[in-house]
Amino acid sequence: MKHHHRNPRARGGRKRQPSRRDPLIGFEAPVTIEQVGARGDGIAHIQAPDGKAVLVYVDCVLPGDEVRVALRQKRGDGYGAEVIEEIARTGAFNPPRCSHFKECGGCALQHMSDDDYRAWKYDKAKTAVLRAGIDPEDADDLIAEVEISPPASRRRAGFSVHVGATGVFVGFHGRFSHTVLNVPDCAVLRPELMAFRSAFVDFLTSCPPDYARDIKEVFVTLVDNGLDVLIQASADPNLDMRQDLAEFAGAQNLARLSWQVGDRPDEPVAARHTPLVSFENVEVSIAPAGFLQATLDGQQSLVNAVKQALDEIAPRQVADLFCGVGSFTFALALHGKRRSVTAVESDPRAVELLQYAVGQSGSPIKVVKRDLFRQPLTAAELGAFDLVLFDPPRAGALAQCEQLATGGPEWVLAVSCNPATFTRDMRVLRNGGYEIQKVVPVDQFLWSSHLELFAVLRRKAV
Ligand SMILES: C[S@@+](CC[C@H](N)C(=O)[O-])C[C@H]1O[C@@H](n2cnc3c(N)ncnc32)[C@H](O)[C@@H]1O
Numbered sequence: 001m002k003h004h005h006r007n008p009r010a011r012g013g014r015k016r017q018p019s020r021r022d023p024l025i026g027f028e029a030p031v032t033i034e035q036v037g038a039r040g041d042g043i044a045h046i047q048a049p050d051g052k053a054v055l056v057y058v059d060c061v062l063p064g065d066e067v068r069v070a071l072r073q074k075r076g077d078g079y080g081a082e083v084i085e086e087i088a089r090t091g092a093f094n095p096p097r098c099s100h101f102k103e104c105g106g107c108a109l110q111h112m113s114d115d116d117y118r119a120w121k122y123d124k125a126k127t128a129v130l131r132a133g134i135d136p137e138d139a140d141d142l143i144a145e146v147e148i149s150p151p152a153s154r155r156r157a158g159f160s161v162h163v164g165a166t167g168v169f170v171g172f173h174g175r176f177s178h179t180v181l182n183v184p185d186c187a188v189l190r191p192e193l194m195a196f197r198s199a200f201v202d203f204l205t206s207c208p209p210d211y212a213r214d215i216k217e218v219f220v221t222l223v224d225n226g227l228d229v230l231i232q233a234s235a236d237p238n239l240d241m242r243q244d245l246a247e248f249a250g251a252q253n254l255a256r257l258s259w260q261v262g263d264r265p266d267e268p269v270a271a272r273h274t275p276l277v278s279f280e281n282v283e284v285s286i287a288p289a290g291f292l293q294a295t296l297d298g299q300q301s302l303v304n305a306v307k308q309a310l311d312e313i314a315p316r317q318v319a320d321l322f323c324g325v326g327s328f329t330f331a332l333a334l335h336g337k338r339r340s341v342t343a344v345e346s347d348p349r350a351v352e353l354l355q356y357a358v359g360q361s362g363s364p365i366k367v368v369k370r371d372l373f374r375q376p377l378t379a380a381e382l383g384a385f386d387l388v389l390f391d392p393p394r395a396g397a398l399a400q401c402e403q404l405a406t407g408g409p410e411w412v413l414a415v416s417c418n419p420a421t422f423t424r425d426m427r428v429l430r431n432g433g434y435e436i437q438k439v440v441p442v443d444q445f446l447w448s449s450h451l452e453l454f455a456v457l458r459r460k461a462v
Pocket of ligand 1: 322326327345346392
């Protein structure tokens with residue numbers, strides 16, 4: 001076989017230049033923090049040696065703080081900068097709630113006072129609503145108070161794992177780094193997840209390092225009857241490791257422990273009880289690391305908002321799009337008067353598990369497997385419903401919103417985990433004749449920059 005060696009000069013290309021270090025990396029300057037940006041970091045400007053204003057993003061600071069920073073890396077349109085000296089702290093600074101706040105990449109805003117934090121999340125919702133084209137005078141009337149999940153309430157976590165010469169680490173990545181940090185006093189996770197994390201560190205410490213080193217991540221979900229755990233690894237466990245894991249699952253009373261290599265299907269190593277969650281008293285099983293709302297409080301806030309809308313709208317035929325295993329589906333079908341629901345989802349496992357729960361409970365729900373990005377419900381199909389709820393992944397529901405804009409029903413309920421795609425989708429719906437009647441911000445990722453938004457939309461009468 002002939003090999004073609006590429007010679008850039010032979011083809012008139014330029015000789016590759018040795019990479020040159022950015023002269024601003026390492027540059028130090030005093031700054032006053034102007035505001036907290038969308039990702040939770042402080043935003044300020046410094047003057048570079050050439051006189052140009054340079055945007056810097058600074059962690060763990062508040063507006064008004066005066067600090068001396070060193071530029072560490074290029075970040076977007078500016079530079080990530082580290083505080084090397086605190087000159088004057090003027091912001092209402094809350095003592096961080098865990099010992100690893102400054103190093104850990106998990107939370108960005110623990111140091112804000114509770115009132116400022118609430119106001120910051122509200123502003124995030126308001127920015128999304130204003131960008132959707134709502135008149136600034138109307139925005140505050142539309143947006144409800146932010147519903148914030150309390151500390152120690154997150155019921156799902158993906159811990160990174162590193163087993164090496166320096167020890168065993170099960171936790172989160174450091175800020176802008178690949179280093180895995182142990183997080184023994186994380187303030188956002190449920191105590192059951194914290195106890196698991198610590199037991200898993202002990203387990204990996206006692207394992208032969210050769211087995212333990214294959215483990216890259218562990219996903220833990222607290223369900224109604226225990227913990228459902230999925231280990232992501234680079235190789236299959238051998239017989240000894242399987243035996244050890246089964247014993248560990250027993251000792252920790254896990255509901256299920258599964259193992260997955262890359263994208264291959266996961267396999268149960270210890271299936272002790274079927275992991276169950278309950279929606280409107282209907283038990284549903286989840287797939288390993290399958291989607292659930294991040295906190296029970298957040299799920300309840302969203303479901304309550306859905307129920308309130310049902311009470312006001314009294315629909316008869318409902319579509320629940322991107323339904324997962326049914327966090328909203330059973331409320332839509334069973335709250336108050338029973339009504340028929342068509343629930344649509346692309347993930348085959350979620351479809352199967354929801355279908356099973358529907359069959360067992362005799363709920364008036366039809367489950368459909370369909371890819372709503374490629375094949376959204378068409379305007380003609382949407383004619384069968386008087387209410388559509390959609391709850392897409394972070395990418396949003398553009399294709400579906402385009403169909404809703406041309407032929408959607410009178411009422412739409414939108415749930416979003418990404419304010420940017422929420423804004424885009426709301427614009428499409430508003431251009432199609434919908435009015436946003438209400439927005440409920442729901443914060444399930446305490447002290448992070450994430451926010452969920454629930455919106456009620458109604459088609460304007462023509
Ligand atoms: C944010 S989750 C919401 C799930 C559910 N509504 C809940 O609250 O539990 C988004 C869901 O959309 C599903 N999904 C992702 N891409 C999809 C697509 N192209 N078509 C249909 N469903 C999709 C995911 O599998 C996931 O279940």
